[in-house]
Amino acid sequence: MKVFSNEETFNYSWEEVSTANWRKYCPWNDKSTHVIAVDTLSRHVDPATGILRTERLITCKQSAPKWLASLMGGTDISQVFETSYVDPESKKVTMVSQNLTFANIINVRETVVYQPLSATKTQFKQDAQITALCGGWQKVKSAVEDATVSRFRENAIKGKEGFEAVLEMSRRVFSEEKMKQREQQEKMAL
């Protein structure tokens, strides 16, 4: 098993980050282009705790190294199942995900947590456990795990850049909407 961990700080409030997180993979993010679709499978608010629970299916298209691609049957489409929990009271978003595709070859479990550091700063924490399951040589397993870890590292850098772009656009659109509303209210008052 290999582990990939990463931490980032975003200079936006937790409310802004947790909202923009729902559209992290929209066209404003021109970095994380390996994510081609995000579908919501179920969603509900727990009446006892107020926690919002969501299930999503994330579809990725990313070419693997040639030797790995042949092991994976030549397809470059893969899918990830994610369950997320938003606790608005303690201001915490937790997202747990695992791979659906290639589940017989490799097991990838990732946990992402967003929590506020201050009123204007939010921390992103990412942990992934990668375990190759393919029988046989330890060398092959190790190589499969290493290739997955380096893919995680590449995607993490792109993910941060792409999400920054989404946050910036979200803030701009929000302030424009507010301005429009104010103009309209002023017009009505006249």
Added chain:
Amino acid sequence: MSASLAPECNEVKERYDSCFLKWYSEKYLRGKGTTDECADLFKDYKQCLTSVLKKRGIDKMLEEAREDHKENDALNMRRK
């Protein structure tokens, strides 16, 4: 918003996603979001998606993954 894995569901998905995002930011995060106002739109989207998942055999993989995720619920569905 991001696309659906099924292009034929994109339109209903877009409508649902916009409704949800508005509810999430304007009501839910402000402690006023106990009822789901977007339920009807979600029903349309879900209906479109479910048949595609079945056709592509993804529904079976999802069942297994859901089983695996049950322990996460125990960990994250309670207030700390």
